[in-house]
Amino acid sequence: MKIHEYQAKELFAKYHVPVPAGGVADTPTAASQIAGTIGRFPVAVKAQIHAGGRGKGGGVKLARSIEEVETHAAAILGMTLVTPQTGPEGRKVKRVLVEEGLDIAAELYLGLTADRETASVLIMASAAGGMDIEAVAEQSPEKIIRVHVDPLAGISGYHCREAAYGLGLPGPAVKPFMKLLEAIYHLFVAYDCSMVEINPLVVTGDNRVIALDAKITFDDNALFRQPDLKDLRDTDEEDPLDVEASKYNINYINMDGTVGNMVNGAGLAMAVMDTIKLAGAEPANFLDVGGGATAEMIENGFRIILSDEKVKALLINIFGGILRCDILARGVVEAARKMEVKVPIVVRMEGTNVEEGRKILAESGLKISTAVDLKDAGEQVARLVA
Numbered sequence: 001m002k003i004h005e006y007q008a009k010e011l012f013a014k015y016h017v018p019v020p021a022g023g024v025a026d027t028p029t030a031a032s033q034i035a036g037t038i039g040r041f042p043v044a045v046k047a048q049i050h051a052g053g054r055g056k057g058g059g060v061k062l063a064r065s066i067e068e069v070e071t072h073a074a075a076i077l078g079m080t081l082v083t084p085q086t087g088p089e090g091r092k093v094k095r096v097l098v099e100e101g102l103d104i105a106a107e108l109y110l111g112l113t114a115d116r117e118t119a120s121v122l123i124m125a126s127a128a129g130g131m132d133i134e135a136v137a138e139q140s141p142e143k144i145i146r147v148h149v150d151p152l153a154g155i156s157g158y159h160c161r162e163a164a165y166g167l168g169l170p171g172p173a174v175k176p177f178m179k180l181l182e183a184i185y186h187l188f189v190a191y192d193c194s195m196v197e198i199n200p201l202v203v204t205g206d207n208r209v210i211a212l213d214a215k216i217t218f219d220d221n222a223l224f225r226q227p228d229l230k231d232l233r234d235t236d237e238e239d240p241l242d243v244e245a246s247k248y249n250i251n252y253i254n255m256d257g258t259v260g261n262m263v264n265g266a267g268l269a270m271a272v273m274d275t276i277k278l279a280g281a282e283p284a285n286f287l288d289v290g291g292g293a294t295a296e297m298i299e300n301g302f303r304i305i306l307s308d309e310k311v312k313a314l315l316i317n318i319f320g321g322i323l324r325c326d327i328l329a330r331g332v333v334e335a336a337r338k339m340e341v342k343v344p345i346v347v348r349m350e351g352t353n354v355e356e357g358r359k360i361l362a363e364s365g366l367k368i369s370t371a372v373d374l375k376d377a378g379e380q381v382a383r384l385v386a
Contacts, residue, residue: 001218003232004048006097008214011191015183018176018210022099024048031073032066034098041065042101045072049091050237052199052215053083059093062101069098091237102210107200108167109133109144110181112188120148121155121188123181125163129200155185172207180209191229192222241285241304248300250289257282258312258385260305260343262298264289264319272317275374279382284311298331302339311343313384315377318349325349325357333364344369344384348377 006024013019021038025031035043047059054060059081061072073096082090109129115122125145128136136143145166149155160178169177180201188196197215204210218229235243245252251266259281263269266288273283285305289297305311318328328349336345348371349357361368371377 001220001223001229001233002050002237003216003218003229004050004095004234004237005046005214006048006095007232008196008216009097009211011187011216012184012211012214015187017180017183017187018208019214020044020099020102020210020212022097024095024097025073026077026095028070028073028077031096031098032070035063035066035069038098038100040100043069044097044099044101045069045076046097046099047076047079047081047093048095048097049081049086049093050234051081051083051085051091053085054081057081057083057086057090059083073098094236102202102212103205104202104212105205105207106203107212108203109136109197109199110163110184110201111195111197111199112184112193113195115148118148119151121151121185123147123149123159123163123185125167127167129202133199149185151189154189155182169203170207173203173209176207176209180211191216192219192226193217194219241307244307245287245300245304248297250287250297250301250304252288252301252304253286254308255283255285256310257284258310259315259381260284260287260308260311260313261315261317262287262289262301262305263317268317268319271374272315272378275378276315276381279375279378281378281382281385284308298328299335299338302332302335302341306339306341306343313343313381314341314345315381316345316347316349317374317377318347319351324352326353326360329357329360332368333360333366336364336366336368341366346371346377346381346384348372348374 009019023034025034042062042064045061045063047054063069063072076093076096079093080090081093107129109126111124113122126143128143147159147162149159160181164174164177184196195217198211200212202210202212239254241254259276261272263272269286269288276283287301289301345368358370371380
């Protein structure tokens with residue numbers, strides 16, 4: 001789950017991470033009032049959407065007067081902001097963050113993420129902060145400092161010093177940076193984050209270290225133990241089909257292809273998508289109904305997949321363990337009849353009661369074909385969408 005910059009900065013403030021003075025507004029008048037409260041110029045007016053690169057898309061403006069704040073806020077609010085991370089469709093801006101301008105001496109990058117390869121929390125830092133950090137990582141990876149922290153032992157002073165000295169910070173800025181990094185680490189762990197990113201993290205002319213930007217992503221699988229985060233979710237920033245799937249505990253990700261697929265098990269779903277591509281087609285989604293799927297979940301999965309107008313055929317691949325194949329087959333038939341499914345369906349299933357399941361499908365009278373194995377399923381569905 002992602003949150004907005006202003007929400008991330010509110011969490012930062014709880015951990016005493018320095019952030020610029022400011023506030024969020026949803027009207028030009030409210031934006032000018034916040035600027036008046038700050039009481040000094042320039043101030044930044046920043047679009048609040050779940051995407052980076054806002055400055056390049058015209059979503060961040062500097063204002064040197066109350067009038068400019070109102071003008072910039074009026075231009076940004078309601079605009080469809082297109083950035084490299086939004087795709088060509090862009091995102092509609094509903095809020096702006098108005099915050100004080102700073103005397104910036106240096107722009108840094110700081111990020112924390114989970115490194116599965118080493119089972120550690122990875123701290124990444126770079127003196128080449130700013131909007132083009134992605135290009136730095138790709139073209140000059142040696143400029144990215146990497147520090148691994150064992151989550152069982154936690155962060156220590158030497159981790160912070162390694163990052164600080166690697167950045168070449170001026171002496172007076174070292175301790176403030178170390179204090180900020182330690183606080184960010186504790187926030188990362190406490191809130192089950194999958195990523196915390198500050199780009200840029202700025203050093204001011206008087207050697208203060210301040211989070212000028214803030215991005216936090218939480219591990220969806222841990223949200224059940226983070227009840228205070230539920231109110232931070234902005235479903236307007238998410239794909240509507242993703243939001244609908246989450247209501248039924250269905251793991252769904254919308255994609256660009258034409259073959260809808262429904263699978264029980266994340267690893268099996270990845271294999272199915274690979275099979276579809278190898279057969280010459282493109283998957284329209286990732287959808288995992290889980291090992292304990294019910295007929296209701298199958299019906300909801302059908303509805304979500306077929307709500308995507310790109311879908312020209314549906315591939316169902318189920319291993320019958322906890323979910324028996326005959327139960328799956330009945331769920332598929334009931335859902336297809338109830339929804340009057342018009343696209344062809346290919347079903348490949350193995351496991352408990354597989355022959356009974358195949359018989360139910362064959363006798364349904366619906367446009368459902370069965371596949372003998374995964375390769376056959378991929379080839380069948382690829383021919384259907386060709």
